[in-house]
Amino acid sequence: MKSKLKNTYRQVLRWGNPHYEEKLNEQGKKTIQELVGIPITEVNLPTFLPGEKEITLEKPIGLPPKYVLEFTDIVGAENIKTSDFDRVKHSAGKFYGELMQLRQEQVLTPPDLIITPIDEAQIETILQRCQQWKIPVVPQGLRSSVTKGVGLPDGGIALDLTAHLNQIISFDEVSQTVTAQSGITGPSLEKFLNSKGYTCGHFPQSFEFSTLGGWVAAKGAGQCSTGYGKIEDMVLSLKAYTPSGIIQNETYPKSAQGFDIMPLFIGSEGTLGVITQVTMKVRKLNVKNRRNACIIFKDFENAAAAMRACIQGQFGLPHLFRISDHEETEVAFRMKGFEGSFSDKALKALGYKPNNRSLMFISVEGDSDYTSFVVDKIKVTAKKFGGRSIGSKPTRKWLDQRYHSAYMREPLMDLGLMTDTIETAAMWYDIEKLWKNVRTYIKARPNTVCMCHISHVYENGANLYFTFITPTDKSAPSEDYKTFHSGLVDTILANKGSLSHHHGIGRALAPWMKDKLGERSFELMKSIKKDLDPNGVMNPGALFD
Numbered sequence: 001m002k003s004k005l006k007n008t009y010r011q012v013l014r015w016g017n018p019h020y021e022e023k024l025n026e027q028g029k030k031t032i033q034e035l036v037g038i039p040i041t042e043v044n045l046p047t048f049l050p051g052e053k054e055i056t057l058e059k060p061i062g063l064p065p066k067y068v069l070e071f072t073d074i075v076g077a078e079n080i081k082t083s084d085f086d087r088v089k090h091s092a093g094k095f096y097g098e099l100m101q102l103r104q105e106q107v108l109t110p111p112d113l114i115i116t117p118i119d120e121a122q123i124e125t126i127l128q129r130c131q132q133w134k135i136p137v138v139p140q141g142l143r144s145s146v147t148k149g150v151g152l153p154d155g156g157i158a159l160d161l162t163a164h165l166n167q168i169i170s171f172d173e174v175s176q177t178v179t180a181q182s183g184i185t186g187p188s189l190e191k192f193l194n195s196k197g198y199t200c201g202h203f204p205q206s207f208e209f210s211t212l213g214g215w216v217a218a219k220g221a222g223q224c225s226t227g228y229g230k231i232e233d234m235v236l237s238l239k240a241y242t243p244s245g246i247i248q249n250e251t252y253p254k255s256a257q258g259f260d261i262m263p264l265f266i267g268s269e270g271t272l273g274v275i276t277q278v279t280m281k282v283r284k285l286n287v288k289n290r291r292n293a294c295i296i297f298k299d300f301e302n303a304a305a306a307m308r309a310c311i312q313g314q315f316g317l318p319h320l321f322r323i324s325d326h327e328e329t330e331v332a333f334r335m336k337g338f339e340g341s342f343s344d345k346a347l348k349a350l351g352y353k354p355n356n357r358s359l360m361f362i363s364v365e366g367d368s369d370y371t372s373f374v375v376d377k378i379k380v381t382a383k384k385f386g387g388r389s390i391g392s393k394p395t396r397k398w399l400d401q402r403y404h405s406a407y408m409r410e411p412l413m414d415l416g417l418m419t420d421t422i423e424t425a426a427m428w429y430d431i432e433k434l435w436k437n438v439r440t441y442i443k444a445r446p447n448t449v450c451m452c453h454i455s456h457v458y459e460n461g462a463n464l465y466f467t468f469i470t471p472t473d474k475s476a477p478s479e480d481y482k483t484f485h486s487g488l489v490d491t492i493l494a495n496k497g498s499l500s501h502h503h504g505i506g507r508a509l510a511p512w513m514k515d516k517l518g519e520r521s522f523e524l525m526k527s528i529k530k531d532l533d534p535n536g537v538m539n540p541g542a543l544f545d
């Protein structure tokens with residue numbers, strides 16, 4: 001659905017590349033219709049409006065004019081935005097509840113000002129003023145947060161770090177590190193590193209539209225995290241401005257200088273200060289050595305057991321290592337029109353039955369001897385669990401389209417379908433039960449698709465990532481989501497899952513933090529915040545309810 005108007009809610013809510021759109025083709029519509037079990041016409045609008053209206057805000061800027069003038073003096077008028085469109089654009093991330101609100105063309109709490117500081121000195125002054133005048137301030141990357149991490153419930157300042165603070169600062173090829181400003185986007189960082197023969201190794205699905213600062217602040221994980229590590233495994237040092245002063249650590253591979261302060265900022269979600277620079281490890285880019293494989297299993301339980309055997313096998317790590325459960329495999333097969341093909345018939349004949357079979361995707365990077373060795377070992381291990389290699393093409397295709405499925409949310413929401421994801425970490429011991437019980441909870445909704453994959457894998461456990469598509473209660477879509485989401489989080493916690501593995505907490509999961517972490521730990525976290533941000537102006541409401 002293309003908007004003819006400029007500056008619409010649709011432009012704010014839509015994901016990613018403004019020139020790229022995923023549409024549900026006939027095959028896709030047929031599949032969704034079969035999967036949700038009711039004709040698409042029945043779940044159709046007007047559940048969600050498309051958000052095609054031009055944005056006009058009822059709510060005027062709440063900050064007193066003298067403050068606006070002060071901020072203008074600090075950064076210059078060219079670095080302050082106040083248009084209705086910009087205020088709505090910076091009011092939300094990509095949390096499902098925010099998308100629904102944007103579709104309803106309601107933005108109740110926009111920021112007052114959007115400031116794009118040009119350097120660290122300006123950030124320092126802005127934070128001092130915010131502290132002094134008790135004005136909420138939210139550091140923002142590209143606002144891809146899916147946990148309501150970037151909104152401003154009480155107005156205030158959206159501090160956009162992407163406009164100017166987006167440069168490479170230094171590259172140390174001897175030590176294999178890069179230092180960059182936090183507002184740099186994934187593609188800019190990776191382009192620079194590729195030109196030197198290196199890669200950052202961090203590829204979240206939002207890679208093209210998220211920033212280094214956002215990755216660190218939300219404690220993210222990329223699609224190749226099994227080999228390259230999660231963001232906290234990559235960061236060696238950082239610099240952050242807090243209302244109480246600057247925190248910066250020196251760069252060492254490891255050190256023993258008392259307990260570390262730097263990790264406090266990884267996962268701080270803008271609540272402690274503004275991360276301005278990050279030094280991270282980089283790895284050699286060895287595209288030609290990359291080896292891909294795809295293996296099919298008779299069921300998800302065997303795929304998970306094989307995955308665990310591989311990761312605990314001590315023979316090396318794949319970079320991409322991912323298994324899809326039976327429903328995710330089925331949806332992928334149907335969407336791609338694989339069902340009924342010659343290969344499909346052959347697989348069925350071999351006992352890899354629809355609605356049971358489960359796919360594993362593998363990609364290994366590094367020295368060519370290493371990549372061949374690891375892939376071969378995975379294949380041998382998988383065989384013990386009934387896994388059958390089906391070539392490298394499905395994985396190559398998966399890698400080619402690795403950022404595309406994010407665009408499917410809009411056409412599905414256009415059909416009135418609640419479409420969201422939730423993810424958690426668990427120990428291997430608990431994973432199967434967690435998967436089954438969360439599925440049971442989700443599938444208790446009639447006509448619901450529930451897909452799951454494991455894609456961040458460790459010796460001791462893994463991340464479970466659920467995607468669900470379900471018709472929503474048209475009479476009360478917000479309430480319906482809220483109740484369902486809350487029960488979903490409770491189910492995960494009751495089955496020994498973490499609150500999050502890589503999306504972070506934001507405001508969406510903050511209400512569970514105290515119980516989950518325990519009162520003493522939670523109070524300690526709050527006292528650290530109180531020290532760095534005495535007046536509680538940094539991203540209020542995120543992390544701490």
Ligand SMILES: Cc1cc2nc3c(=O)[nH]c(=O)nc-3n(C[C@H](O)[C@H](O)[C@H](O)COP(=O)(O)OP(=O)(O)OC[C@H]3O[C@@H](n4cnc5c(N)ncnc54)[C@H](O)[C@@H]3O)c2cc1C
Pocket residue numbers: 015093094138139140141142143144145146149150161182183203204205206209210211212213214215216217218219220221222223268269270271273274275276406502503504539542
């Ligand atoms: C389609 C889609 C796919 C996604 N896939 C993944 C995935 O595969 N892996 C993953 O980890 N996440 C994923 N995410 C979530 C999101 O992209 C990540 O959390 C990402 O790291 C956020 O980066 P950002 O630049 O957009 O940050 P924002 O969304 O702008 O901010 C996120 C949080 O970090 C804070 N913050 C941002 N920059 C700074 C800074 N410089 N200093 C201090 N605080 C700061 C903000 O205040 C906020 O609390 C996905 C999101 C979407 C919409």
